[in-house]
Amino acid sequence: MSKVASALTIAGTDPTGGAGIQADLKSFQEREVYGMSVVTSVVAQNTFGVNGVHHLPVSFIEQQLHAVFQDIEPDAVKTGMIATIEMMELVASVLKGKSTHYVIDPVMVAKSGDPLMEESSRKVIRDTLVPLASLVTPNVPEAEILVDFEISSTDDAKKAARTIVEELGAGAAVVKGGHLTGEAVDVLYDKSGYHYFKSERTNTKHTHGTGCTFSAVITAELAKGKSMADAVATGKAFITDAIKYTLGVGKGNGPTNHWGHRLQGLPNLGGEKVE
Ligand SMILES: Nc1ncnc2c1ncn2[C@@H]1O[C@H](COP(=O)(O)OP(=O)(O)OP(=O)(O)O)[C@@H](O)[C@H]1O
Ligand SMILES: Cc1ncc(COP(=O)(O)O)c(N)n1
Numbered sequence: 001m002s003k004v005a006s007a008l009t010i011a012g013t014d015p016t017g018g019a020g021i022q023a024d025l026k027s028f029q030e031r032e033v034y035g036m037s038v039v040t041s042v043v044a045q046n047t048f049g050v051n052g053v054h055h056l057p058v059s060f061i062e063q064q065l066h067a068v069f070q071d072i073e074p075d076a077v078k079t080g081m082i083a084t085i086e087m088m089e090l091v092a093s094v095l096k097g098k099s100t101h102y103v104i105d106p107v108m109v110a111k112s113g114d115p116l117m118e119e120s121s122r123k124v125i126r127d128t129l130v131p132l133a134s135l136v137t138p139n140v141p142e143a144e145i146l147v148d149f150e151i152s153s154t155d156d157a158k159k160a161a162r163t164i165v166e167e168l169g170a171g172a173a174v175v176k177g178g179h180l181t182g183e184a185v186d187v188l189y190d191k192s193g194y195h196y197f198k199s200e201r202t203n204t205k206h207t208h209g210t211g212c213t214f215s216a217v218i219t220a221e222l223a224k225g226k227s228m229a230d231a232v233a234t235g236k237a238f239i240t241d242a243i244k245y246t247l248g249v250g251k252g253n254g255p256t257n258h259w260g261h262r263l264q265g266l267p268n269l270g271g272e273k274v275e
Helices: 020-030 058-071 085-095 124-128 140-147 154-166 210-223 228-244
Strands: 006-011 034-039 041-045 050-055 076-079 101-104 173-175 184-190 193-199
Touching: 006 020, 006 058, 006 210, 020 034, 020 210, 034 058, 058 085, 076 210, 085 124, 101 210, 140 154, 140 173, 154 173, 154 184, 154 193, 184 228, 193 228, 210 228
Parallel strands: 006 034, 006 076, 076 101
Antiparallel strands: 041 050, 173 184, 184 193
């Protein structure tokens, strides 16, 4: 019997299921990868915003990581919300020297504007975790913090992606264009050069958890042995449909539709296309 690919997410929670660990596990499942999760912070949030954050003790995060790695070696790992320097150092110590694919979604601030990473940790992620990553997936504000310059165009995003690889030491970087205007263009830079992933911009407020889902799908594809460019292409196609076929769940900025990719041509299965 061939072994199913497995992926581990190390991240914070969203009890309403649209972002964080919950979105990651749904994405792994949709891509037919066995999903595992280690919780860093329990977040009381919904589609309106964040009401409270409870960081787990670092020793308990370590115990969870030990439980996973003692038993099931994941084919790929992704980190999302890693709020404190101590948590970053722990994750770095566990992943250092491992050949497992490692995707960092450097979650800093939720779409609602609520902080998910301590201010003091924002630069530290550059030195502790970024050099260990196969791929870093910042949005524009996160990339600006990592590279220390302003990003207001796809050209700036190109420069940022290259800087994250050549100066900060990541294997690859994709700077997402969700926060820019015009078509939604994501720029990947890896050892083979630049790759562009473009889609129409859907006019919707229901984009809670887009970054989590995008990076989780990429992680799942890497776990299955896909190339970096193919994995990002699948992530982009998946998130485009997940945004396009809105679910109408939640009273605020709703979650994306993890079944969206199944709905192409079948718009009555539970998602409404945003026109
Ligand atoms: N309105 C939109 N229409 C189409 N694609 C979009 C839209 N907004 C974002 N995207 C795409 O969604 C993915 C995630 O990008 P985004 O910049 O929103 O990430 P993010 O800010 O980290 O997300 P989040 O913080 O909500 O998890 C990218 O592939 C981006 O191009
Ligand atoms: C635990 C956790 N991780 C990541 C996000 C980012 O998602 P968004 O920016 O869409 O709120 C979030 N809200 N919560």
